[in-house]
Amino acid sequence: SDLLPTDITGTNIWNQGTREFEFLPGPVFTNILLTDEINRATPRTQSALLEVMEERQITVDGLSRSVPQPFFVIATQNPIEYQGTFPLPEAQMDRFTLSLSLGYPTREEELQMLKRHQEGIIISELKPCISSQEVLELQRLCSQVKIENSLQEYILDLVRASREAEDVTLGVSPRGSVALQRTTQALAFIDGRDYALPDDIKFLAPHVLSHRLIPTGGRKAKTIVERLLRSVPIP
Template sequence: MRGPGRRVRDRPQVASATYREPVTDVYRPVPAVDVAATGARIAAAMERVVRGKSDLVRLSLVVLLAEGHLLVEDVPGVGKTTLAKALAGSIDASVRRIQFTPDLLPSDVTGVAVYDQESREFEFKPGAVFANVVVADEINRASPKTQSALLECMEERQVTVDGVSYELARPFMVVATQNPIEMEGTYPLPEAQRDRFTARVSMGYPDRDAELAMLDDQTGIDPLSTLRPVADAAAIRDLVAAVGELHVSEAVRRYVVALVEATRRAPELRLGASPRAGLQLLRTARAAAALAGRDHVLPDDVQAMAVPVLAHRLLLSADSAAARRTGEQVVTGLLRTTPVPRGR
């Protein structure tokens, strides 16, 4: 795959009726078409398993290419685990599934140092988190102590056991599922844990046609059993590198900061978005632009990613919670009131 080019005077054509790139920034386009082509193959493979959820499939790919983590919340039986396993199965990489239960220990996740009688030394036994894609099923059923075992993994992509740090392989992505309705026997994720998830999505019920297709296709055979990888870990690493080189103008960067700052001033909230949220918003906007076949980021990309990236990080005020406002509604309102940058 070709790497990013050096800056030159040629300008790409920007197909946007609301935004133009400033003419002062000149560069050679990054080959985003390769990202789009590979992304389309992965999406096609996933959609053979996850019916009628093209937007969610695309968002999961965005999070993967942004080197982030995905939290899937919804009621039981709508395909949360299926989405996670379909993403993992579409990539020829190491995959581990962790069923989070109340008796799960932190060492089951990260690993443990075991004393070897023959060598008389401690030998590290890697835990389930040592994989490219980790499916954390029903993450809120584990104790807070076990949940916190993922904090270092998700942010620093390493595991520290007995004072020794072990680096995780890249790409590394945690796809966690949880049921937000059932409260008995669950432990809500703390704010620090939720902030480490790049995006949160809700599956929702399928439409009638998709549900009919499921009845026809999935009563006799599990579609996950027929899923074959269409990309490997090395290809994903190349795509992640290409996404990181996509051009972002100063106006778009200022727009990201303005949205994040707006959450901190919103009267409906008692806790706004963190600086990490701004970084994740920009990374996902880059990945969305690359999957769309563009070599630069538009404000439209930022707006499309704002709700899934920001909403789950916000804490509502008491009045907003009593009025049954949601983080998604607050972010949507801020998108309406925050000025969109326009080039000259």
């Protein structure tokens, strides 16, 4: 919680040798930014990620600098502990494409975890499994997956229904509509198809839309999304 915004974005420091200010980039200048226990950072520090998550750039002292491409943020938070944590603002939650609850590993996965720790994990020996250019090419291929007009209408029906629901204070934003379409294309591509299906949308909707809703009366957002999936006609 003592992390400052400049600890993420970087800052200008005075160089005694050149007698000029020199920009010292923060950890945000990377391809994959892992923010562990993000809700332990103060709202001011959390807001330092708003610009880069949307515009892929950081502005310090009036000068904007682009981050490397591809770029995305992975964040974790502990939903059980509340002491010393700060809720993420709606604007930031809306910038996360997906929200997942991993739960516990299976017995087999946990056994493998024990074996790895017994043998010792040497981080320095880990090697990249894919290059930045390959990721960019995969993103390009995903964007070419065909999504019919009827499926786009289905996405709009879902998000607009969330805005009209009586038990929702804040419905899904247009950013959520775009995120659902993009993830639908990606899921179809992973499944080896060049076209999307309604089932892709139904599978992804709880993970893409739930964290963007603000329910009333202590209701659970995921339950509301599941209700919308049952009530909105499928094309």
